[in-house]
Amino acid sequence: MTFEPATRPARSSGRRAPEPRPAPAPRPRLLDAALVVVGLGFGATVGSAIIVETASQLQAPGGVAMFLGNLTGMAGTYLALVMVLLVSRIPHIERILGQDGLLRWHRRLSPWPISLIVAHAILLTYAYAEASHSGLLAQLASFVSSYSGMLIAIVGLGLMVLAAVLSIYSVRRRLRRETWWAIHLGMYLALALAFSHELALGPSFVGHPVTQVLWSVAWAATAGVVLAYRFGLPAYRTLRYRLKVVEVRRETEDVVSLILEGRDLDRLAVSGGQFFEWRFLTPKLWWQAHPYSLSARPKPPYLRLTVKAVGDHSSALAELAPGTRVAIEGPYGAFTTHARRRQKAAIICGGIGITAARALLEDLPKKSDPAVLWRVSTEEHAALAGEVEELVRRRRGTLHVVAGNREEVSLHRVARLVPDLRQRDVFVCGPEGFVEATRQVLAGEGVPPEAVHYEVYAL
Template identity: 45%
Template sequence: MTTPGLSQQPPPKPSARPRSWPPPSVPPSSQRYVRTARKFPAPRRPLVVDALAAAAGLGLGISLALSIGAQTVSALNAPGGLATALGRVAGMLSGYVMVIVILLSARIPPLERALGQDRLIVWHRRLAPWGLYLLLAHAVLITVGYARAARTGILAEIGRLLWSYPGVLSASVGSTLLLAAGITSYRRARRRMKYETWWAVHLYTYLGLGLSFVHQIDTGAPFVGHPLATAWWTSLWVGALIVVLAFRVGLPLYRSVRHDLRVAQVSCVGPNTWSIVLRGRQLENLPTAGGQFMMWRFLRREMWWQAHPYSLSAAPQAGHLRITVKELGDHSTALPRLTPGTRVAFEGPYGVFTADARQSRNVLLVGAGVGTTPIRALLDDLPRDTHVVVLLRGRRPQDIAHLDEFERLITKRHGLLHTLTGPREEVRLDAPSLHALVPDIADRDVFVCGPDEFTRAVVTAAGDTGVPARHIHREDFAF
């Protein structure tokens, strides 16, 4: 049965188009979709989140106690004393919030495995502005308090602070760098910037934090003459630095050297869409699951300094990984020019958009655009007794990457494949249409990946059909 823009398919015959996975270098005897003996990600442990949240709350209490305890009644009653005290508390809280913000993006494996990188980034983005607001409050309140104490004007006090007080000028530079990173992260600003530019601006965050830390330790009232407070604050910041270096630098470097990934094959799989097969050593020991993504760094002269997130588009097979990328920017546009043998460094894998997230035997997989690639990889790892319905959205059939592989896998599983094609305004995915396509949707886990607007619409529609929120799993590409 066919309706405008909708193709409903019971398991179709395998497509006659050439298969791009497993790669041609894999012996024919291994070109079967079987679960290979490989290492999977560690189980998710929600208690990790509770323990780390408790530690963060304790750290916040200690920081507040130090900043409040440094104030005296006589200082509060002096001219400008209250503003100065509030400014110091704001500065302390700003520093603590920024440490937490950095740790949220540090890709700590147990935390990332429990919550998922996309959710951590959401928290990072929600909390980061408060660090900046507190930083601005610190600067304004300290200036007002000092001006009242010195009985001078605000502008005169700003000049005196910058040129007479040690560390204030460098701290101001650090604050400017942090504000630049924050402003460029707002949705409107970021949409007008290239990813590479935003990433480069963000690197200066670490310099800004370093300058701010030195300023606090050298001149902060809670630390001057208080060695225990200084030891606490230093251990907090140094500990955060060690965590960042370990999981953002050390672990990726170790895995990149150990697995020695190199480009094996680049092929076109659709309009402006390319499949990149990577070969490596001991990939069965890389804890990877279908549906996860990695940060990829292709070691060519014009690309080595950029790391971009791309999802696996198939589960690892016989020493190979595969990603599928649509040309959307400078980095992705350069990928088709990669040559076999190009070395690849990577971070990850990351994400909880994996088969072990399901809570029922039956699943619905929904993908659109480049979001079909993690759906394709997830399909590999679902147990064989799982009944699978796959719904793929594209403007044209040829826009759906790896459609032939979906057809073959769904045929093998005796599942059901729906392809929705046509203009967006003609093909709606609301609750009635979802229920018509998948009448038992309320009894399934729903995995959704695609553009933000599409994902939100499907998640809402699935909820309206009666799917419990805990059975709806989404993967976001907003990083």
């Protein structure tokens, strides 16, 4: 089964086309090692705030608040660094947790650094006001007017609080991806401001060159990791594989497939179910990168993605001209056959979630008897249906395409179409609401959480 562009049929040199390499298997021990390092770093950071404190400083007016303020500041900025590392896309960690897993950890952790840094600001204002026998507002004014470095700290804190407020789910889901991005760039600036503020005024650093050096190394290493994995590696891969659009193929009324051509794609290690952040280099689109899964395993020299038009970016892709250059970031995602623990698999997907499911199917062994449940709004919206049917048939599996809107199609009924669901790994993919509802149904059906692997098509 192939997806080569209609205009350029497969080259028939007589030689077999090179097979693409699968993504390397995740190594969960690396995650344990990373957790130990992060834990030790946290201990050292908190320790450095404790050992600089003396009994007489604690007994002075505002002394306890001063100590707690320094402690919360150190702990908060350290945890902010960990948050940055969680989204820096270190490949070895990303392969274990997947990008959505990393984002979940990032979100779960996020209230801590923000609360600790806000507590730091309040406690220190209180402590200084106590020591100078002034009010809180007068102390705040004195900070701004008399302490160099304090204004930038206040600006940094403001940016952090803004990002935190906009990260609340009900606010975030109304934002466009680009707005979301801009806010997060502001967060990097806030952290840079916090770093220089700490070195200039932090009791753990002023007069302590060793902690200054260690702290600077930790921050520089974090910045290095972000630059390497978020900018360096994508730039290298983009230049190496030189992807360009060769065909835009309409699949259904609102879905198109993009076929891209590149060089050395047999060296690109990617598994079915993974995705890239794609940046199409046209005057209108070059500045935004969006995640789309591969809708088939690579067939060097070609790749394919299949996109449903839901907003400005996804709709614009139907108009791309052949020859458009494409920059990539990835591959990302742990939604691959590496996640399997059982002999048999079931795949449950909603709508355009079929893209990752379709590529994943290709990686499942022949005769693996996959059970595929695919919910679509109408049969006409079932993009790539013929290919999915063929892949399932070759693996001696079963395919149930269930048409109807959310209200009409009960997921419970859908889940019962696979009687041995509990004995299978279950891969779930699609829009957020669909994945969440399916996970709940699977839990209710007695499928253990470790057998459920999912990819959510949402921010």
